[in-house]
Amino acid sequence: MHIIHHKKELTGLLKERKKPGDIVGFVPTMGALHQGHLSLIHQAKREADLVVVSIFVNPTQFDNSSDLEKYPRGLPQDKAFLEEADDDIILFAPQTEEIYGSDPKTETFDFGPVATVMEGASRKGHFDGVGTVLKHLFEIIAPDKAFFGEKDYQQLLIVKRLVELLNLPIEVVGCPIDRQKNGLARSSRNKRLTAEQQEEAAFIYQSLQKARSSFHKSTPQEIRAAIEQDFKDNPHFKLDYFEIANADNLQKVVAFDSNKKYRAFIAAGIGEVRLIDNIALN
Numbered sequence: 001m002h003i004i005h006h007k008k009e010l011t012g013l014l015k016e017r018k019k020p021g022d023i024v025g026f027v028p029t030m031g032a033l034h035q036g037h038l039s040l041i042h043q044a045k046r047e048a049d050l051v052v053v054s055i056f057v058n059p060t061q062f063d064n065s066s067d068l069e070k071y072p073r074g075l076p077q078d079k080a081f082l083e084e085a086d087d088d089i090i091l092f093a094p095q096t097e098e099i100y101g102s103d104p105k106t107e108t109f110d111f112g113p114v115a116t117v118m119e120g121a122s123r124k125g126h127f128d129g130v131g132t133v134l135k136h137l138f139e140i141i142a143p144d145k146a147f148f149g150e151k152d153y154q155q156l157l158i159v160k161r162l163v164e165l166l167n168l169p170i171e172v173v174g175c176p177i178d179r180q181k182n183g184l185a186r187s188s189r190n191k192r193l194t195a196e197q198q199e200e201a202a203f204i205y206q207s208l209q210k211a212r213s214s215f216h217k218s219t220p221q222e223i224r225a226a227i228e229q230d231f232k233d234n235p236h237f238k239l240d241y242f243e244i245a246n247a248d249n250l251q252k253v254v255a256f257d258s259n260k261k262y263r264a265f266i267a268a269g270i271g272e273v274r275l276i277d278n279i280a281l282n
């Protein structure tokens, strides 16, 4: 496995390794790698000739400095995890200065209505930070395909919009959510949960499944009210939002239309940890 910290070294290596017609696949991550990241890397390996995985905890996408500080980090463990999984990967792990210089600045983007709801409403500036770092990384790596998890479904739509806005020749590929046995979506943040909290956190996926099974029987308002009540009754969780939205534009749904695709979304806190998850309803 190639481990690279500097962008010049990375562009040099890609130039050397990329043959005419080769597809460069890119999997951006913030590290603390787990099986969910690996499912993206496997998909990238199937669809690309060269795969670059980045590990970079991007300061500009955190609206809360304590969340940034507490974000789990461990490059040595991540390297070992990747090496064991697949050693034919190019790992790019830059320092903050390598991406931003001495002063990380956030660019603003016109992502439209997909950016103003849910995570966009709860975490001010978050998606501009995501857009800023990806703009830098896309420029350095120039991938043909970039792989993102449906775990962060709103982010996936934002990245599609970013690529459109910047007019980049990159195909953005959405990958399915990888879950623990109990249904909890894998996340780097799960490392901050106790074993007991990991079990309690299965409640998020159970709620999403309940929403899906109510889809044909209830109105969006009825489903929202039932799930919100379930969270009120659960002493372990503080619900940030439960939303049912159109899967294409993330706008809140008042009445279901059989021709459209819908998803349910949850953000909730357990202890000090904020978790997000979502599910396709049809």
Ligand code: AMP
Binding pocket: 028, 029, 030, 031, 036, 037, 039, 040, 147, 148, 149, 150, 151, 152, 175, 176, 177, 178, 179, 185, 186, 187, 188
């Ligand atoms: P992160 O390191 O949390 O920024 O995630 C990096 C990429 O991995 C993002 O595209 C995430 O959506 C994706 N990802 C994280 N967890 C999962 C999961 N459980 N299943 C699928 N994709 C995931």
